[in-house]
Amino acid sequence: MPEPLLEARGIVKSFGRVRALRGANFTVNEGEVVALVGDNGAGKSTLVKTLAGVHQPDAGEIFFEGRPVEIHSPLDARRLGIETVYQDLALAAELDAGANMFLGREVLRPGLLGKFGFIDKQAMRARSRDAFANLGVALQDTAAPVATMSGGQRQGIAVSRAVTWASKVVFMDEPTAALGVVQTRNVLDLIARVRDQGLAVVLISHNMPEVFEVADRIEVLRLGERVAQLRRSDVTMEDVVGAMTGAITHDGEAR
Amino acid sequence: MARKTWIVAALMAVLAFGVAACGDDDDEGGSSGGSASSSGGKKNYKMTLVAGVKGDEFYITMSCGAQAKAKELGVTLDFQGPDKFDASLQTPVVNAVAAKKPDAVLIAPTDTKAMYAPIKQLADGGTKVALVDTTLEQADFAVSQIASDNEGGGREAAKTLAELIGGKGKVFVVNVKPGISTTDARGKGFEEGAKSAGLTYVGQDYSNDEPAQAASIVKATLAKHPDLKGIFATNLFSAEGAASGIREAGKLGDVKIVGFDAGPKQVEDLKGGTVQALIAQRPAEIGADGVEQAFNALTDKPTEKKIGTGFVSLTKENLDQNQDALYKASC
Amino acid sequence: MSDVTTKADEPELEDEQPRRAPFWQRLVAGSSTPIGLILVALIVVFSVMESDAFLDSANARNIATDAAVLLVLATGMTYVIITAGIDLSVGAVLVFSGVVSAKAMNAVGGDNWGVIFVGLGVALAGGLAWGLINGFLIAKAKIPAFVVTLGTLGMALGASLVITGGVDQREVPFKLITTIGTGRAFEQIPWLVVIAFAVAIVFGVILAATRFGRYTYAVGSNEEAARRAGIPVDRHLIKVYALAGTLAGLAGFLSLARFSTTTIGGHDTDNLAAIAAVVIGGTSLFGGIGTLLGSVFGVFIPAVLENGFVIVGVNPFWQEIAVGAVLVGAVYLDQLRRRSQYQR
Numbered sequence A: 001m002p003e004p005l006l007e008a009r010g011i012v013k014s015f016g017r018v019r020a021l022r023g024a025n026f027t028v029n030e031g032e033v034v035a036l037v038g039d040n041g042a043g044k045s046t047l048v049k050t051l052a053g054v055h056q057p058d059a060g061e062i063f064f065e066g067r068p069v070e071i072h073s074p075l076d077a078r079r080l081g082i083e084t085v086y087q088d089l090a091l092a093a094e095l096d097a098g099a100n101m102f103l104g105r106e107v108l109r110p111g112l113l114g115k116f117g118f119i120d121k122q123a124m125r126a127r128s129r130d131a132f133a134n135l136g137v138a139l140q141d142t143a144a145p146v147a148t149m150s151g152g153q154r155q156g157i158a159v160s161r162a163v164t165w166a167s168k169v170v171f172m173d174e175p176t177a178a179l180g181v182v183q184t185r186n187v188l189d190l191i192a193r194v195r196d197q198g199l200a201v202v203l204i205s206h207n208m209p210e211v212f213e214v215a216d217r218i219e220v221l222r223l224g225e226r227v228a229q230l231r232r233s234d235v236t237m238e239d240v241v242g243a244m245t246g247a248i249t250h251d252g253e254a255r
Numbered sequence B: 001m002a003r004k005t006w007i008v009a010a011l012m013a014v015l016a017f018g019v020a021a022c023g024d025d026d027d028e029g030g031s032s033g034g035s036a037s038s039s040g041g042k043k044n045y046k047m048t049l050v051a052g053v054k055g056d057e058f059y060i061t062m063s064c065g066a067q068a069k070a071k072e073l074g075v076t077l078d079f080q081g082p083d084k085f086d087a088s089l090q091t092p093v094v095n096a097v098a099a100k101k102p103d104a105v106l107i108a109p110t111d112t113k114a115m116y117a118p119i120k121q122l123a124d125g126g127t128k129v130a131l132v133d134t135t136l137e138q139a140d141f142a143v144s145q146i147a148s149d150n151e152g153g154g155r156e157a158a159k160t161l162a163e164l165i166g167g168k169g170k171v172f173v174v175n176v177k178p179g180i181s182t183t184d185a186r187g188k189g190f191e192e193g194a195k196s197a198g199l200t201y202v203g204q205d206y207s208n209d210e211p212a213q214a215a216s217i218v219k220a221t222l223a224k225h226p227d228l229k230g231i232f233a234t235n236l237f238s239a240e241g242a243a244s245g246i247r248e249a250g251k252l253g254d255v256k257i258v259g260f261d262a263g264p265k266q267v268e269d270l271k272g273g274t275v276q277a278l279i280a281q282r283p284a285e286i287g288a289d290g291v292e293q294a295f296n297a298l299t300d301k302p303t304e305k306k307i308g309t310g311f312v313s314l315t316k317e318n319l320d321q322n323q324d325a326l327y328k329a330s331c
Numbered sequence C: 001m002s003d004v005t006t007k008a009d010e011p012e013l014e015d016e017q018p019r020r021a022p023f024w025q026r027l028v029a030g031s032s033t034p035i036g037l038i039l040v041a042l043i044v045v046f047s048v049m050e051s052d053a054f055l056d057s058a059n060a061r062n063i064a065t066d067a068a069v070l071l072v073l074a075t076g077m078t079y080v081i082i083t084a085g086i087d088l089s090v091g092a093v094l095v096f097s098g099v100v101s102a103k104a105m106n107a108v109g110g111d112n113w114g115v116i117f118v119g120l121g122v123a124l125a126g127g128l129a130w131g132l133i134n135g136f137l138i139a140k141a142k143i144p145a146f147v148v149t150l151g152t153l154g155m156a157l158g159a160s161l162v163i164t165g166g167v168d169q170r171e172v173p174f175k176l177i178t179t180i181g182t183g184r185a186f187e188q189i190p191w192l193v194v195i196a197f198a199v200a201i202v203f204g205v206i207l208a209a210t211r212f213g214r215y216t217y218a219v220g221s222n223e224e225a226a227r228r229a230g231i232p233v234d235r236h237l238i239k240v241y242a243l244a245g246t247l248a249g250l251a252g253f254l255s256l257a258r259f260s261t262t263t264i265g266g267h268d269t270d271n272l273a274a275i276a277a278v279v280i281g282g283t284s285l286f287g288g289i290g291t292l293l294g295s296v297f298g299v300f301i302p303a304v305l306e307n308g309f310v311i312v313g314v315n316p317f318w319q320e321i322a323v324g325a326v327l328v329g330a331v332y333l334d335q336l337r338r339r340s341q342y343q344r
Helices: A044-051 A074-080 A097-101 A111-115 A121-134 A151-165 A181-196 A208-214 A237-245 B002-023 B057-073 B087-099 B116-124 B150-165 B181-196 B211-224 B236-248 B264-272 B283-298 B320-325 C011-015 C023-029 C033-049 C057-082 C090-108 C113-139 C145-164 C174-181 C191-209 C211-221 C223-228 C233-259 C270-280 C292-312 C316-341
Strands: A006-015 A018-028 A033-037 A059-064 A067-069 A082-085 A169-173 A200-204 A217-222 A225-231 B046-050 B076-080 B104-107 B128-132 B144-148 B170-175 B200-206 B228-233 B256-260 B277-280 B306-309 B312-314
Touching (some): A018 A033, A018 A044, A018 A217, A033 A044, A044 A169, A097 A151, A097 C211, A217 A237, B046 B087, B046 B283, B057 B076, B057 B283, B087 C233, B087 C292, B104 B283, B116 B128, B150 B181, B200 B211, B236 B256, B236 B264, B312 B320, C090 C270, C113 C145, C113 C174
Parallel strands (some): A033 A217, A169 A200, B046 B076, B104 B128, B144 B306, B256 B277
Antiparallel strands (some): A059 A067
């Protein structure tokens, strides 16, 4: 069996007295969709943020393509090809869609102007428009601040951003939370397409039907530890919920 | 929504105009600035008094005296001034006054050097300038400089203080800031008078025309010289602050204060015993003289280059007889 | 950028892209246009009331000169407020920079361009130092900007009083006064105004068109999102406060050149005036929104009001009430317009 694309072992993370992760494990393989599920407070978002470089683990190791790596900042994660759609979207509301798409990756103007830091807003807007169009995100005015858009459009922008820039793994933390039926459908289709292109997708979701529609594997987190790794084709929703609430304990292997 | 915007805009315009109209000291509305007719008879001259600082009763009293004289001569006079006694704040006021090209301006410059340029610009535009109270290092272009004999006032203060403290002891001066002609002169006059009267002059410090600062200076000096006997405060705000400082330090009665200027707060302090004597100037006279000299310059009558106005030494005892020497907070 | 598409690229999509609105349309709909119109309206009102006096070129020159120093302060303040921060220390840093600059020039002695450059360098360095202190305490020690800059306000002003003994330094090289202080370019425009506008233009362009400017907006709009996007937020904040401090230093040097004295007592409300100018100009105190052009209008609206009121003859005590009322009204109008945009 090929080695995992991204693997976390024994991640411990505390915030003050709250121990969010108590030696959590996590595995993502190339070209698959893994659902990370668990009850509220299980530590899913914390685990994702740790792997995305937003938090630094108190203990534990991370392996990428077999090599041990240190992810100290969002830039480190980015360099490995990891992108994230956060639960809070992490969009700058007063900036436009293009600016958000290229946040931290601004395109500089060619030549001397570029050396002085002048950015090419036209190029960024054009490339963003293409990305949104390709991914089915409909925006009336790409020059308007993102704050003027609906929740669904904003989520679409956040998803587009991660998918456009990722080269290995995309983490999506509750990506369909604010979406209507049609848009949810689009995102799920998109997740499948992304996987088919060769990217791995980690999906955090509370929505079991969605999970069962797109996920290849399901990893269950409970109270800061992994309690189960399941093949979606081998289990039912009740099995998963059972794992979430404590029927299986400590890193039960997939059957 | 657009409707709402227009309503608010209209209200704002009405408010701005309303305040401008109500607050307008001049009687005229939107006329074009120049006088209507100047053929024979009396011409209605327009003058502005620019104080050293807005809320100071010395300048308010000056403006009352100036207004009275102006009425007599058929002159329209309005009053402007900066928020604090500082050249960077007085300059924009002078510049705006210059734009109106008044016939004459009475001004108390807040710095002998820094105010030269804007006031000269005023004069170059044809306005007659009378320097009231304070003056400039280069004042040749002014039609007149009218002030109290401040050095004499300082000496008078030293004499009064010497009498109050029994002829000897340590004395200290709370001055305003260097570069003001009047208070510099008062400080100098006091130092001379104190030394010749045999008092121990321990020095002077600057309140920056802030009562709070004057109070802290006084308290600090008392800490350094616990046997301090007398204080001379060279202007209204400094005297106010010095009295507070003495009160706060609990040295009421032990340290005698002679203040300069007789504003309502200082007169209260005099009555209450925190301050023992006040050297009052005659600001109303200065204001009236300023208007008169400017008027003379405009009507080709002879002017006096320098006028020195006098003092009144006020104590609790002679207060009743000298009511007209007190400064007013409003005309 | 990885290529994620449904099928092969569809050329038709390209043709349907909306075109960028023409320049004049963007100008009319621009965020600082309403404030600009209010400024124009004020000028019209005062011109109608007192045309001879108000419309005079000398008066215009005076208004601009009086506003020049504040414009330099407002430029730095714009960046700070766009990051959702605040800098209360600018007036005190202005005074401090003027003080150390004057002391340095007197120590070096002489009356030539060399000593003037020394003075300028010292003033900028003084401003930069306070700006860095502000930046470090705010970005690294995570102390709120209001508290930090209130503290540096006191320290800078206190240091100025200690250095001068509370007495204004009134010895300034004559050449400085005659050239930058009161001199004019082409016999018409005072150098102070030229310098102030040059500063505003340069930093306005940087804010609008460079990565540094965009990071400023990003940090102000959503600091956490900026961090997650890999933007070095702490370093950027330090640079922004350092910029505000350095510009306050420049402002101190210009004020010194103009008045030939350090005017220690005259700058107590400069911080509020700069903040007011920036806010009137359309910059939100919550960050992420604002333009330097708006701040330019914001500087001139109070300047025109104060000048106009003196000319029209408004009682000086009523002037403050009137200025305050007009300012609140102008910002309210701007807010109404913004809220309609964000209605969702």
